[in-house]
Amino acid sequence: MNEISEIKIDNKPPQERYYTYAYLDEQTKRMIRRAILKALSIPGYQVPFGSREMPLPYGWGTGGIQLTAAIIGPNDVYKCIDQGADDTTNAVSIRRFFATVADVATTEDTAKATIIQSRHRIPERPLQSGQIMVLQVPQPEPLRSLEPRETETRAMHAYEEYGLQYVSLYENISAYGRIAATAGYPVMIDERYLMSPSPIPKFDNPKLDMSPAILLFGAGREKRIYAVPPYTKVRSLDFEDYPFETQTWDEVCALCGSDTSYLDEVVLDDQGNHMFVCSDSHFCAERRENGHLGPLAGHSLAQKSDDSNANRVLQEGIAK
Amino acid sequence: MNAAAATPLDLSTLLPGFSEPARQSQSCFRLIMDATALPGSISDFADLCLTPPQGIDKAAAACLLTLADADTNLWLDPALRNSESENWLRFHTGAPITTEANTATFALISSIESAPNFGEFNQGDAKYPDRSTTILVMVSSLSGGTHLTLRGPGINDEIVIAPRGLSEKFWRERDELVAHFQFGIDLILSAGSQLVSIPRTTRITY
Numbered sequence: 001m002n003e004i005s006e007i008k009i010d011n012k013p014p015q016e017r018y019y020t021y022a023y024l025d026e027q028t029k030r031m032i033r034r035a036i037l038k039a040l041s042i043p044g045y046q047v048p049f050g051s052r053e054m055p056l057p058y059g060w061g062t063g064g065i066q067l068t069a070a071i072i073g074p075n076d077v078y079k080c081i082d083q084g085a086d087d088t089t090n091a092v093s094i095r096r097f098f099a100t101v102a103d104v105a106t107t108e109d110t111a112k113a114t115i116i117q118s119r120h121r122i123p124e125r126p127l128q129s130g131q132i133m134v135l136q137v138p139q140p141e142p143l144r145s146l147e148p149r150e151t152e153t154r155a156m157h158a159y160e161e162y163g164l165q166y167v168s169l170y171e172n173i174s175a176y177g178r179i180a181a182t183a184g185y186p187v188m189i190d191e192r193y194l195m196s197p198s199p200i201p202k203f204d205n206p207k208l209d210m211s212p213a214i215l216l217f218g219a220g221r222e223k224r225i226y227a228v229p230p231y232t233k234v235r236s237l238d239f240e241d242y243p244f245e246t247q248t249w250d251e252v253c254a255l256c257g258s259d260t261s262y263l264d265e266v267v268l269d270d271q272g273n274h275m276f277v278c279s280d281s282h283f284c285a286e287r288r289e290n291g292h293l294g295p296l297a298g299h300s301l302a303q304k305s306d307d308s309n310a311n312r313v314l315q316e317g318i319a320k
Numbered sequence: 321m322n323a324a325a326a327t328p329l330d331l332s333t334l335l336p337g338f339s340e341p342a343r344q345s346q347s348c349f350r351l352i353m354d355a356t357a358l359p360g361s362i363s364d365f366a367d368l369c370l371t372p373p374q375g376i377d378k379a380a381a382a383c384l385l386t387l388a389d390a391d392t393n394l395w396l397d398p399a400l401r402n403s404e405s406e407n408w409l410r411f412h413t414g415a416p417i418t419t420e421a422n423t424a425t426f427a428l429i430s431s432i433e434s435a436p437n438f439g440e441f442n443q444g445d446a447k448y449p450d451r452s453t454t455i456l457v458m459v460s461s462l463s464g465g466t467h468l469t470l471r472g473p474g475i476n477d478e479i480v481i482a483p484r485g486l487s488e489k490f491w492r493e494r495d496e497l498v499a500h501f502q503f504g505i506d507l508i509l510s511a512g513s514q515l516v517s518i519p520r521t522t523r524i525t526y
């Protein structure tokens with residue numbers, strides 16, 4: 001059974017400021033909000049919207065930022081990650097942007113966040129009911145590499161003509177012995193719409209299936225919004241003789257010892273030494289705090305990332 | 321195409337809309353989004369400072385103030401036309417009022433008996449199913465009616481709702497339309513300060 005929503009109505013007058021609350025003007029927010037509702041009503045279908053310019057770097061794209069601006073309120077707790085990490089330049093600048101323009105509390109703690117904006121990853125900690133995941137999408141069209149014309153791909157979605165995608169994936173397997181796409185691996189939503197899950201690794205695809213969180217996807221340049229409601233079937237494409245498989249590693253995380261998380265390879269020196277560490281920086285730090293130690297625990301890299309975390313928390317604390 | 325403004329606008333009797341549009345529409349939107357994402361769950365606008373005119377539920381009023389504007393045609397059922405409610409909606413949202421059901425982005429229905437067949441509203445285009453009408457139906461209560469079991473996206477297994485005053489014929493008509501998914505209308509039922517959303521993906525047994 002679903003719970004009755006506990007969102008609090010905010011009737012408070014705003015503080016004095018020199019820009020609109022959450023930056024976007026109210027008409028643009030309404031347009032995006034209407035698109036979000038239709039996206040949730042037709043899961044996996046790409047709703048066109050009139051994308052706006054945002055005062056933030058391209059490449060991070062503006063789709064996710066516009067989605068966040070249209071939904072965020074002062075009672076939210078906002079987390080922003082880039083490739084799993086909270087402390088990259090882009091993630092930090094976007095988090096500061098919303099802390100300023102939307103009077104919102106920010107966090108690195110996945111469990112405490114109400115809105116999690118992300119590029120390239122879904123956190124390792126399972127998402128919860130009441131959370132909203134906002135994913136940044138450079139290319140929303142899963143059929144684009146096979147068919148460059150938008151009119152054609154739109155017709156394929158309209159009439160459920162997905163044979164081409166299956167043929168392409170199958171050819172891929174016969175050529176490489178596996179499905180080469182490791183990021184942006186296409187999924188079927190509620191057995192109707194073929195959807196790009198954004199450039200998350202296919203390791204994260206299973207996290208989309210029957211997730212209790214609301215999943216929103218925004219493509220600013222391509223002007224598309226799409227969504228997956230909670231508890232919705234998300235199936236990664238596969239074949240009887242080639243079932244869908246996620247990436248696995250022979251190593252564990254060098255810092256926290258996790259054998260269940262998505263690992264990034266980090267080069268340590270020019271002698272070819274390297275180690276594998278969790279891509280989800282908060283997940284890894286939390287495990288270390290709880291006493292989990294990997295084979296290279298205490299390595300200078302771990303030390304460095306802890307120090308920079310402490311530094312940044314201090315700075316953000318002063319700025320508030 | 322749009323209904324002529326038959327009633328002159330009397331500002332001395334016009335009730336206010338949102339006092340803090342940015343803040344209130346944000347929190348109202350989140351309640352509407354939650355309802356849409358979790359069909360069958362109830363969103364309550366009781367804490368919202370808003371007194372809509374007689375004839376419009378607070379929850380339905382909050383929805384339209386939050387979502388309707390000059391870019392969205394609004395269809396009102398005959399009981400609401402040329403009323404204080406129409407003036408209020410027209411003034412605060414700026415939405416063009418239409419009498420052609422198939423051009424409506426939003427439709428507000430106060431009396432299900434006098435409403436047209438749902439098939440007359442916009443069902444969306446095969447390539448653009450998002451262009452379909454969102455229909456708000458005001459009922460007397462969201463509880464105490466016939467039990468309906470809902471399943472589908474947004475619903476963890478199943479959820480039961482019991483809105484009052486909607487006949488089996490109403491649900492059959494709705495089922496026939498949404499059977500042609502991706503076409504179909506999205507429903508919002510409101511009563512007083514509460515609403516529940518039933519998008520086209522929801523499967524109902526009654």
Ligand SMILES: [Zn+2]
Pocket residue numbers: 253254255256257258277278283284285287
């Ligand atoms: Zn780790």
